[in-house]
Amino acid sequence: MHTVQLKHIADIKNLKKAVRFVKQDKEDENIHCPLHDLPYLWKVDKKLSDLKSRLLDGTYQPQKCTILEVAKSSFTTRPTSHISIEDWIVAQAILNKVALILDKKIPENSFAFRLNPKRDKSSKHKFFKAWYRDWPKFIKNIRAQIGNDLPCLLITDIGGYFENIDLDRLNQMIIDARVSQQIADLLVIQLESWTWRHLYVVHRHRGLLQGNDISSFYANFYLWDVDKYYENRAIICHRFMDDFNIHTKDRNEAKKILTGLNQLFRNKGLTINTAKTLIHSGL
Numbered sequence: 001m002h003t004v005q006l007k008h009i010a011d012i013k014n015l016k017k018a019v020r021f022v023k024q025d026k027e028d029e030n031i032h033c034p035l036h037d038l039p040y041l042w043k044v045d046k047k048l049s050d051l052k053s054r055l056l057d058g059t060y061q062p063q064k065c066t067i068l069e070v071a072k073s074s075f076t077t078r079p080t081s082h083i084s085i086e087d088w089i090v091a092q093a094i095l096n097k098v099a100l101i102l103d104k105k106i107p108e109n110s111f112a113f114r115l116n117p118k119r120d121k122s123s124k125h126k127f128f129k130a131w132y133r134d135w136p137k138f139i140k141n142i143r144a145q146i147g148n149d150l151p152c153l154l155i156t157d158i159g160g161y162f163e164n165i166d167l168d169r170l171n172q173m174i175i176d177a178r179v180s181q182q183i184a185d186l187l188v189i190q191l192e193s194w195t196w197r198h199l200y201v202v203h204r205h206r207g208l209l210q211g212n213d214i215s216s217f218y219a220n221f222y223l224w225d226v227d228k229y230y231e232n233r234a235i236i237c238h239r240f241m242d243d244f245n246i247h248t249k250d251r252n253e254a255k256k257i258l259t260g261l262n263q264l265f266r267n268k269g270l271t272i273n274t275a276k277t278l279i280h281s282g283l
């Protein structure tokens with residue numbers, strides 16, 4: 001049985017909109033191979049019609065991603081996933097319909113991968129706000145809060161954040177936000193297929209692909225309840241993805257908050273990166 005949300009996602013107009021955003025995103029991909037996508041794009045109308053049918057009859061299945069080794073500055077390599085254009089289109093089509101629902105959950109003090117309000121106004125606008133414009137706003141807001149009342153700043157982040165995101169928990173969080181289970185299950189199966197690497201030490205049901213705007217949006221959403229926890233307690237917390245900056249009146253309060261934050265992270269299968277945890281006072 002099709003949910004209303006699935007019908008909207010599989011609508012040809014929505015799939016075509018997804019193609020537009022995917023073309024933009026793939027230009028920023030770590031490994032961009034236009035020739036790999038051309039056969040699909042040459043016959044895109046026929047391909048989308050077939051994709052719609054498979055989404056509605058339940059026969060669509062995400063493909064296994066291709067693993068490529070990308071050189072790092074330290075003369076080592078890291079594995080990155082190359083996703084099929086069809087799977088990327090499906091993920092974007094889902095995002096077109098659920099992103100606003102999920103983004104509304106995230107407080108304003110979280111800055112990474114927020115929806116671009118102009119995304120539907122013209123073809124030149126991207127789906128998300130530019131991170132390089134949000135980062136200076138993040139820093140500006142942090143500096144604006146430091147003063148006599150709150151002279152102390154707790155800075156921390158999460159160790160191996162993307163690879164430790166619990167996909168079962170993410171699935172439930174998306175359902176709790178009033179996205180149908182049918183859509184949430186389809187999305188998480190797809191995100192998992194982007195992450196799972198045969199012969200690599202990666203657990204199923206855990207981890208999101210890095211370097212992809214779609215998975216980064218869900219990674220940002222995964223921490224919305226931590227943001228809300230502090231907002232409800234009138235504790236000023238600014239976050240950019242997994243980078244937390246929390247304002248306190250003194251070091252003792254910062255230490256107490258850090259202890260509580262560590263427990264919040266553990267409840268989500270995450271741990272604090274102690275090497276990057278600092279308490280600055282008297283700034």
